[in-house]
Amino acid sequence: MNIQYLKYAIEVEKNKSISKAAKNLYMGQPNLSRAIKELEDSLGIIIFERNSKGITVTPHGEEFLQYAKRILSQIDELEEIYKTGKTDKQQFSACVPRAGYIAYAFGELAKSIETDTPAEIFYKETNSMRAINNILRGEYNLAIIRYQEAFEKYFESMFKEKNLVSKTITEFSYVLAMSVNNPLAKKEVITPEDLSDYIEIAHADPYVPSLPIIDVKKAEMSEFVDKRIYVFERASQYMLLEQVPNTFMWVSPMPDEMLANNNLVERECGHMKKKYKDVLIHRENYKLTDIDKKFISLVLKAKEGM
Numbered sequence: 001m002n003i004q005y006l007k008y009a010i011e012v013e014k015n016k017s018i019s020k021a022a023k024n025l026y027m028g029q030p031n032l033s034r035a036i037k038e039l040e041d042s043l044g045i046i047i048f049e050r051n052s053k054g055i056t057v058t059p060h061g062e063e064f065l066q067y068a069k070r071i072l073s074q075i076d077e078l079e080e081i082y083k084t085g086k087t088d089k090q091q092f093s094a095c096v097p098r099a100g101y102i103a104y105a106f107g108e109l110a111k112s113i114e115t116d117t118p119a120e121i122f123y124k125e126t127n128s129m130r131a132i133n134n135i136l137r138g139e140y141n142l143a144i145i146r147y148q149e150a151f152e153k154y155f156e157s158m159f160k161e162k163n164l165v166s167k168t169i170t171e172f173s174y175v176l177a178m179s180v181n182n183p184l185a186k187k188e189v190i191t192p193e194d195l196s197d198y199i200e201i202a203h204a205d206p207y208v209p210s211l212p213i214i215d216v217k218k219a220e221m222s223e224f225v226d227k228r229i230y231v232f233e234r235a236s237q238y239m240l241l242e243q244v245p246n247t248f249m250w251v252s253p254m255p256d257e258m259l260a261n262n263n264l265v266e267r268e269c270g271h272m273k274k275k276y277k278d279v280l281i282h283r284e285n286y287k288l289t290d291i292d293k294k295f296i297s298l299v300l301k302a303k304e305g306m
């Protein structure tokens with residue numbers, strides 16, 4: 001694909017006119033129209049719809065232009081790095097589940113960032129399928145994904161098909177996190193029936209491959225609870241647990257320090273027998289950096305403190 005054509009398409013979108021874009025690009029309108037047509041033909045999509053008022057971007061065009069802008073931005077960044085000799089930037093990117101022990105490890109990693117060296121650190125909490133897609137698109141370098149052991153064959157098959165390297169970080173069963181002031185906190189072992197009068201704080205985007213959302217809820221959520229607050233952001237989840245004593249949340253085991261900082265306790269529930277896995281993945285051709293290795297080491301250390 002001709003990189004120059006990407007610039008042409010972005011300029012046309014910016015001006016909403018091929019004639020204005022051609023003027024800004026110091027080229028003839030027929031030549032620009034021809035270039036856009038060649039680009040569309042090579043992709044097999046229509047990027048711009050032509051009409052009497054000018055041009056409009058098609059849905060396929062919007063998606064293409066997002067990728068085009070990202071590619072050109074990365075090219076500009078690459079040129080800037082090597083033109084200025086700034087090749088020692090600290091870089092790290094990871095997609096992870098909303099897990100206390102992983103967040104704790106990331107906090108420890110952040111403490112080690114050198115303040116006299118440029119750094120770009122990306123840390124995204126999301127569900128497993130979004131994390132995998134972010135790795136496949138090259139937007140992130142590392143991911144830790146979480147799945148129920150019942151779906152292990154599906155994920156292992158996907159890793160093989162997509163050329164992803166995988167390594168199990170930990171296996172666990174969920175426990176209940178709740179405020180120290182929650183009445184259930186006085187019980188060492190909780191039964192499913194005990195939860196019926198309480199409010200569950202739940203992730204807003206659970207995702208299990210190949211299952212409709214109604215079946216996901218059956219697979220992942222308790223039948224004994226009919227009151228739920230769905231929240232995307234983990235800090236808000238912890239705030240609700242602390243401020244609303246009659247709430248609880250299913251979590252992977254958390255480090256004691258994190259529990260204490262949020263005035264929370266963990267309790268086991270007798271019926272929770274499902275096993276889950278947290279698995280590290282990255283692209284097969286990706287070489288782990290020193291920062292990557294340090295993060296993985298800190299995650300494993302935090303796991304031991306759960």
